[in-house]
Structure formats: structure tokens, C-alpha cells
Amino acid sequence: MEQINPRSRRDAYGKKINRDHSPALVYGVPCVTIMLGSLFPLLPVIAPAPIMPPMGLMVLLAWRLLRPGLLPLWVGFPFGLFDDLFSGQPLGSGIMLFSLALIALDLLELRLPWRNFWQNWLTGAVVLTVYLLLAAIVSGADFRLAHFGLLLPQLLLAILLFPIISSLIVLLDRGRLMRVRRIG
Amino acid sequence: MAPPKAHRSGSNKRAQMGLFAGYVLAGASAAIGAVLLGISLWSPQTFQGLRAMALDLASPAGQAGAATRVQSRSLFEAIAGYYDAGSRNAELSREMAIARVRLAEAEALRQENQRLKAALDLIEGEELGQVAVARLIGSSSSSSRRFAFISAGSRDGVRPGMPVTSPMGLIGRVVETGSSTARILLLTDSGSMIPVRRATDNVVAFAEGRADGSLRIRLINLGINPLEEGDVFVTSGAGGIFRPGIAVAMVTEVTEDGAIAQLLSNPAATDVVIVEPIWQRPAIEAAERELSAQSSVD
Numbered sequence: 283m284e285q286i287n288p289r290s291r292r293d294a295y296g297k298k299i300n301r302d303h304s305p306a307l308v309y310g311v312p313c314v315t316i317m318l319g320s321l322f323p324l325l326p327v328i329a330p331a332p333i334m335p336p337m338g339l340m341v342l343l344a345w346r347l348l349r350p351g352l353l354p355l356w357v358g359f360p361f362g363l364f365d366d367l368f369s370g371q372p373l374g375s376g377i378m379l380f381s382l383a384l385i386a387l388d389l390l391e392l393r394l395p396w397r398n399f400w401q402n403w404l405t406g407a408v409v410l411t412v413y414l415l416l417a418a419i420v421s422g423a424d425f426r427l428a429h430f431g432l433l434l435p436q437l438l439l440a441i442l443l444f445p446i447i448s449s450l451i452v453l454l455d456r457g458r459l460m461r462v463r464r465i466g
Numbered sequence: 467m468a469p470p471k472a473h474r475s476g477s478n479k480r481a482q483m484g485l486f487a488g489y490v491l492a493g494a495s496a497a498i499g500a501v502l503l504g505i506s507l508w509s510p511q512t513f514q515g516l517r518a519m520a521l522d523l524a525s526p527a528g529q530a531g532a533a534t535r536v537q538s539r540s541l542f543e544a545i546a547g548y549y550d551a552g553s554r555n556a557e558l559s560r561e562m563a564i565a566r567v568r569l570a571e572a573e574a575l576r577q578e579n580q581r582l583k584a585a586l587d588l589i590e591g592e593e594l595g596q597v598a599v600a601r602l603i604g605s606s607s608s609s610s611r612r613f614a615f616i617s618a619g620s621r622d623g624v625r626p627g628m629p630v631t632s633p634m635g636l637i638g639r640v641v642e643t644g645s646s647t648a649r650i651l652l653l654t655d656s657g658s659m660i661p662v663r664r665a666t667d668n669v670v671a672f673a674e675g676r677a678d679g680s681l682r683i684r685l686i687n688l689g690i691n692p693l694e695e696g697d698v699f700v701t702s703g704a705g706g707i708f709r710p711g712i713a714v715a716m717v718t719e720v721t722e723d724g725a726i727a728q729l730l731s732n733p734a735a736t737d738v739v740i741v742e743p744i745w746q747r748p749a750i751e752a753a754e755r756e757l758s759a760q761s762s763v764d
Contacts, residue, residue: 322607324528328614328733329607330654330679336608355488359495367520370606370613373513374502381496385489421610422507424656429610429677436608 294456301461311458312345312352315451320365331432332418335440337447338365339380339413340406344444344451346387347402358384375420383409399445406444411437511642518644521615525647528603529617532737597741598622602733603647610677612655614638614733618741619646627707629742634731635713636660636701637739648741652733653714654679662714663702669693670702671724673714681715683725693717693725709745 283290291298320338327334342361345352358381365376390405414433505512600618618624620643628640630650638652651658658675662683669692673681683699685691697717703710715727 321524321527323609324524324604324615325607326528326532326602326604327607328602328605328736330612330729330732330734331677332608332610334607354491356491356495358492359498362495362499364520367517368524368604370609370611372503372506372510373517374499374504374506376499378496378499378503381492381499385492385496388489388492418610420503420507422510422657423610423677432678433610 295459296461298461300465302463302465303459303461304463307458307460307462309352311454312349315454316341316345316361317364320361320368323368323370332436333439335436335443336365336369336410336413336417338369338376339383340410340440340444340447341451342380343383343387343406343409344448346384347397347405347448348451348455350388350391355384355388356381358382370421371417372420372422375417378420379413379416383413402448403441403445406448407441410440410444414440514642517649518619518642518647521647521649522619522644525603525615525617525644528615528647529601532601532603532617595743597628597743598624599738599740600624600648601737602739605652605733611657612652612675612677613641614650614652616648616650616739616741617646619644619648621645622741624648624741625744627744629708629712629745630739631712631742632731632733632736632739634736635715635729636708637731637733637736639707640741653681653729660708660714661702661704662699664693665698665700665713670704671699673699673727676726679729680718681727681729682721683715683717683727685724688723691720691722691724693720695720697725698730699727703745706746707744709742 295303316338319341322334322337325334338361342353342357359377362377362380363373365371365380366373369376386409387405394401414437415430418430418433502513598618600616600622603615603617605614606612614637616624616630624640624643626640626643630637630639636653638650638655638658640648641651642649652675653660653673654675654677656675656677660673661670662673663670670686672684672686674684676682683693685693695717699714699717701708701710701712701714713730715729717725717727719726
């Protein structure tokens with residue numbers, strides 16, 4: 283078989299014989315990237331107004347849309363808690379909003395199981411919009427209706443960045459599923 | 467793309483239970499989040515130990531970033547410099563000429579000041595020390611609250627309440643401290659309010675943070691609004707915490723009951739900040755002096 287086609291026993295994720303996925307990579311890569319997203323406030327950007335998109339949530343959404351069964355549904359609790367530690371929001375807002383976002387995605391998926399690029403983008407945009415609005419309301423800041431205009435630059439940036447982050451996650455997903463573990 | 471199989475539990479009892487448990491757990495974590503949110507809105511300091519610890523652990527990354535920020539900013543400035551070099555040059559030489567005159571005037575003023583002080587036999591005001599010098603390592607750039615993180619904590623003597631300044635003026639005050647990091651409430655947070663006065667006279671006001679990076683100046687004595695564009699406000703020292711005379715903001719827009727002002731020390735353009743001790747001792751001393759003066763009069 284090899285003489286006819288040298289790549290016959292390989293696929294995009296490497297050799298198929300004697301090799302398997304590494305659990306550390308399979309589950310570690312999503313967790314680490316989501317947590318790195320939550321560490322974005324430690325980037326040296328001292329912002330006078332909210333401008334940075336909520337990276338932790340965006341990476342979580344991208345993984346969730348790409349691999350729905352990969353992370354359990356309750357994962358909003360640990361990642362939301364981690365996000366709250368650095369985001370400046372009162373503790374609990376991330377836990378609540380991340381969990382609600384995951385439940386909403388799940389319910390949406392029951393109704394619209396088929397997906398494509400535009401639908402993913404639209405889903406991400408809607409979730410991000412609702413998240414940013416709710417996060418501003420529960421942030422404890424003195425937030426009036428007139429201030430919602432302040433969220434627009436951040437929202438626009440988040441929506442524009444979402445497909446880019448999604449495709450980045452697709453790249454990471456290929457690395458994640460490389461068969462690096464040797465069996466036997 | 468084909469529909470994912472995650473939801474097809476089919477007639478498998480175990481898969482159905484797993485799916486159901488997932489929803490229950492997710493709903494429960496949302497509910498726990500809501501409760502925690504309520505607690506932290508009701509008493510914001512409840513979880514400060516947790517946050518401070520996390521920030522301490524993660525701060526090396528922030529510090530490395532803060533060091534590169536200074537370098538990368540100068541790089542961008544250097545690139546931007548090529549674009550408007552000509553007009554910038556002309557403008558700078560004109561400003562230079564004006565500045566020379568001003569410098570001479572300032573020198574004259576300084577001499578006059580020295581002379582008058584000597585005549586009055588005034589002692590230079592006691593310089594307040596600094597608690598720590600730190601870098602700004604990050605900020606809550608994705609939240610509606612305006613917090614920043616600095617690279618000095620309780621190990622360096624930083625305590626909650628201490629004012630944080632830069633050479634250009636006031637930045638904010640410390641709200642939480644970890645052992646090597648601290649969280650500061652920036653002046654532009656809507657929860658921040660500081661007593662200020664106009665630098666030229668004694669028009670007193672409160673500077674209240676607005677979420678968009680500017681300050682609202684609220685006059686204490688209502689009446690005819692005496693403010694004009696370009697007025698500079700400094701801290702008044704009323705109520706303690708901030709020593710008087712730290713530059714805060716400049717008026718850019720006059721409103722009916724005060725003004726909108728821009729910060730003088732933009733935290734975005736600052737990398738090294740100074741944590742100052744809480745200013746109260748001189749106030750107590752002054753009060754004691756007054757009291758003793760009163761008692762001697764009596």
C-alpha cells in the first residue's frame with residue numbers, strides 16, 4: 283500500500299498506525315487559550331474607556347462553535363470565575379454571563395443544527411452584543427442610557443475580531459488533534 | 467458542515483441523563499454567579515483577597531508587557547514622526563521661540579518668589595514622601611469600570627486609600643492590595659469623586675468620573691457658573707487622602723452646572739507612577755494649631 287501512496291496511512295493529523303491523540307493537548311489547548319484570553323487586561327493597554335473586546339468569552343465562544351461537545355456545559359463557572367479575577371467586573375458577573383451564553387448557544391443549536399461561517403459570525407455577534415450590554419449594566423458603574431454609545435467601539439471591535447479569532451482557533455484545533463502519543 | 471452529534475442522545479438513557487445533568491449544572495452555575503454578583507455589588511471588598519492573589523500570580527506577565535509598552539510606544543512615535551516632520555518642525559520652532567520668552571518670565575517670577583518668601587520668612591512646605599514607585603501593568607480595558615493594576619503592593623508599603631500620581635498629575639487611588647500588586651481606581655471611573663478647586667482661585671468643586679475618560683466638574687456653590695474653557699483644576703485637600711495642589715484636569719466644555727474636563731495625566735501615556743501616603747497628618751496638625759490658638763485666645 284505504501285508503495286502506491288506513501289501518505290496512505292496518514293491523514294491531516296499525522297500517522298494513523300501506532301499513534302493517538304494526546305489528552306493533554308486535546309483538553310489543554312482549549313483551556314489554556316481561553317484563560318490566556320481572560321488575561322488580556324494584563325496587556326499594557328491603559329484604556330480611558332472600554333475598548334478591548336472580551337477576549338476570554340470570544341475564545342470560549344469560538345471553541346464552543348467549532349467543537350460543541352468538547353467542553354461540558356458547566357464550564358462557564360470556572361472560566362467565568364477566572365475572567366472575573368482580572369476583568370475588573372464585580373466577581374460573579376463573568377460566571378453568570380458565561381454560563382448563560384453557553385446555555386443560549388446550546389438551545390440555539392437544538393433549533394439550528396446546521397451551521398456555516400456567516401451563521402457562526404451572526405451568533406457570535408449577537409452573544410457578544412448581549413454580553414457587553416449586560417456586563418455594563420451589572421458592572422456596578424453608574425451607567426445611564428446615554429452611555430451605551432460608549433460601548434459601540436468595543437462592540438464593533440469585538441464583532442470584527444470574532445471571525446479572526448475563530449479561524450485562529452481552527453488552526454489551534456489542528457495542532458490540538460495531532461497524533462503525538464505513541465501506543466505500545 | 468454536518469450537524470454535530472453531541473445532542474443526539476437518542477434512546478440511550480445514560481446519554482440522556484448526562485445531557486440533562488449538563489443543563490442542571492450550567493443553570494446552577496449561572497445561579498451561583500448571580501448570587502456572587504449580588505454579594506460583590508453589595509459589598510465590593512468581599513472577594514478582594516482572591517482577586518489580589520490572582521493578580522499577584524499573573525503579574526510577571528504584566529510587568530514584562532509594561533516594559534515593552536514603553537519601547538513599542540517610542541517605536542510607533544518614531545514611525546509617526548516621519549509623516550508630519552515638516553509641519554511639526556515649523557510648529558516646534560515657533561513654540562520654541564514662545565517658550566524661551568516664557569522661560570525668561572518664569573525665571574523672573576521664580577526670583578521674585580524667592581525674594582518675597584525670604585521677606586516673609588516662610589519655610590518651604592514639608593515635602594511629602596513617596597511610598598513606592600511602580601509601573602502601570604494593565605487596566606480593566608474590556609470592562610465598564612476603570613481600574614488599573616500597578617506593580618507595587620503591601621510588601622512595598624502600599625495600603626488601600628493611598629493616592630497614586632504621575633509627574634503630570636493625579637491618576638487615582640489604591641483600592642485593593644496584593645503582596646506585590648495593587649489595584650487602583652482611576653479618576654475616570656464613575657465611582658470616583660474627588661474634591662478639587664480651580665488652580666487660580668478658590669472655586670471649589672467635585673470632580674466626578676465619567677465612563678468615557680473625562681471628568682464632570684460639579685461646582686459646590688451653585689449660581690453663575692464662573693468656569694471657562696482652559697481652567698485647570700487641582701486637588702483641594704478637603705477631606706484628607708489627596709494632598710492639596712496635585713493637578714487633576716482641564717476644562718474643555720462648560721455646562722450649566724459645572725464643566726466637562728479632560729484629565730491632565732492621561733494614564734495611557736504614563737508608565738511609571740508614584741504611590742503617595744494618605745494625606746491627613748498636616749490637616750490634623752493644622753486643626754490642632756487652630757485649636758491651641760483658639761484656647762490661647764480664650
